[in-house]
Amino acid sequence: MVIFGAAGDLTKRLVVPALYNLANNHRLSEQFRLVGVDLADMSAEQWRAHLTDAMKGYVGKDGEFHLDEFVQTTWQWLTEKMSYLPGDLSNPDTYRRLDQHLAGLDKTAGTAGNRLFYLAVADRFFGPAVAALGAAGLTAESGRQWRHVIIEKPFGHDLASAKALNAEILKTLRERQIYRIDHFLGKETVQNIMVLRFANGLFEPLWNRQQIDHVQITAAETVGVEQRGKFYEKAGALRDMVPNHLFQLLSMTAMEPPLSFDADAVRAKKTEIIQAIKLLDPDEALKDAVRGQYGTGRVLDEEVRSYRQEPNVAPNSTTETYVACKLTIDNWRWAGVPFYLRTGKYLKSRSTEIAIRFHQAPYALFRGTDVERMHPNWMILRIQPDEGIALEFAAKYPGPTVRLDTVSMNFAYKSYFNVEGSTGYETLIYDCMIGDATLFQRADTVEASWQVAQPILDAWANNPPRDFPNYAAGSDGPAAADELLARDGRAWRPLA
Ligand code: BG6
Numbered sequence: 001m002v003i004f005g006a007a008g009d010l011t012k013r014l015v016v017p018a019l020y021n022l023a024n025n026h027r028l029s030e031q032f033r034l035v036g037v038d039l040a041d042m043s044a045e046q047w048r049a050h051l052t053d054a055m056k057g058y059v060g061k062d063g064e065f066h067l068d069e070f071v072q073t074t075w076q077w078l079t080e081k082m083s084y085l086p087g088d089l090s091n092p093d094t095y096r097r098l099d100q101h102l103a104g105l106d107k108t109a110g111t112a113g114n115r116l117f118y119l120a121v122a123d124r125f126f127g128p129a130v131a132a133l134g135a136a137g138l139t140a141e142s143g144r145q146w147r148h149v150i151i152e153k154p155f156g157h158d159l160a161s162a163k164a165l166n167a168e169i170l171k172t173l174r175e176r177q178i179y180r181i182d183h184f185l186g187k188e189t190v191q192n193i194m195v196l197r198f199a200n201g202l203f204e205p206l207w208n209r210q211q212i213d214h215v216q217i218t219a220a221e222t223v224g225v226e227q228r229g230k231f232y233e234k235a236g237a238l239r240d241m242v243p244n245h246l247f248q249l250l251s252m253t254a255m256e257p258p259l260s261f262d263a264d265a266v267r268a269k270k271t272e273i274i275q276a277i278k279l280l281d282p283d284e285a286l287k288d289a290v291r292g293q294y295g296t297g298r299v300l301d302e303e304v305r306s307y308r309q310e311p312n313v314a315p316n317s318t319t320e321t322y323v324a325c326k327l328t329i330d331n332w333r334w335a336g337v338p339f340y341l342r343t344g345k346y347l348k349s350r351s352t353e354i355a356i357r358f359h360q361a362p363y364a365l366f367r368g369t370d371v372e373r374m375h376p377n378w379m380i381l382r383i384q385p386d387e388g389i390a391l392e393f394a395a396k397y398p399g400p401t402v403r404l405d406t407v408s409m410n411f412a413y414k415s416y417f418n419v420e421g422s423t424g425y426e427t428l429i430y431d432c433m434i435g436d437a438t439l440f441q442r443a444d445t446v447e448a449s450w451q452v453a454q455p456i457l458d459a460w461a462n463n464p465p466r467d468f469p470n471y472a473a474g475s476d477g478p479a480a481a482d483e484l485l486a487r488d489g490r491a492w493r494p495l496a
Helices: 009-024 044-056 072-079 092-109 123-135 159-169 188-198 229-254 263-275 282-288 425-434 443-462 479-486
Strands: 002-004 034-038 082-086 115-119 147-151 178-180 212-220 289-292 294-299 302-304 322-327 339-344 351-358 378-384 388-396 404-412 471-473
Touching (some): 009 044, 009 072, 009 425, 044 082, 115 123, 123 147, 147 425, 178 443, 229 339, 282 443, 339 479
Parallel strands (some): 034 082, 147 178
Antiparallel strands (some): 212 351, 289 322, 322 339, 388 404
16 A cells, blocks of 8 residues: 555544554455655654654544554554655656555565555645556556555545546546545444445335425534635635535435445445436525635634634635535435535534434324424434434323423444444545445546536635625524525524
């Protein structure tokens, strides 16, 4: 496995911790070798030391990745397999040296000759790096030896650039060699959506417009843009989260049952559902998609600055840090069922969830009782944190009169399973090694997703916001997001 961007943030935060976890679970073979490539001029020894420091920092921490215990023998096993090659990705010589280095490893380590290239680099390098790998003969497969390339996010910044990038890399690679990452698919709770829907007889009959009133998909974050201003200024919340992560949640929730778990069977159904999302015209885009940008405020008991005061952000920036939109899916299962999506930085609480609201029962029977309103049934798929699934329904409040309360049946992953600290990248890297692309984005899925996002991007570009900042850091988001649902007589589930 070769990591481009070996000295970077992603490598140390997610990729190497995932490899450590795989090693701990004996998922890497004895002949596995890891080669780091980066511009930084350092030795293999220095690279290992840099990673060792990072790994030790995860012990006992409660962050994105944490370790209860650092297993020295595993780490040693892994570090012994690491080598480092300083090199500039825009220089063909880097790839020539890499080829020699890998050939050397095949001989000395007896590797099987397979290659996994992980592009953990800025997106402008994706196309050129793939072309250069090809030119150096590093992507050509022969016999049973495979060549796979993992491409990180963001895959394009709009429909045209995503198409251009697909066209460019497909000149060198075949689709089945390309593994486009969306790390949400590495989350157990996201993978479980298919199991919930298709391994249970109970839910699937309810999963349609006859029973479901609407769906809310939320990815609320309590982090701001932190040190990523330069990237985020150009991206914004819509590009950063919607056509990728939120659409993964939407497609898992809304897809038709695939004929098998075969990668293409699953991905075809997911693509189909995204293609069935009704494209918004310019007026609808302005009405059904709302944007926000955070001002100053208090998040998790700390005063924070506004987006426009963040490093590398323009003082009059019009980049959105919040987006909410209403989408409809034009097919037999979902016609008339709105899907409301929202995501934002610096919100009141951290929560990623899919909330399914069932139709309300008729009130007639309760007329003349103390019951003033009916309680709707909700099914909540909690993706993170506090992973689990809840089903909310009405129950009679104990007492002589008829009063209702909402109660919840709650499944929490941690009370059933021993959930080990993981980055979510373990499954993805392992799947790439065994050639299972189910959890990766296919070219047509990516393009279909951008196709849906594009009218919103265009409408916003043509109509700059006049009210930014329009939500306080630490709040629920902008008022316009509430109005979006209020217009339909609905309301967001409050952020806890
Ligand atoms: C990334 C985005 O892809 O996903 C970030 O670039 C975002 O802005 C992150 O914070 C959210 O992922 P997770 O796994 O923390 O929910």
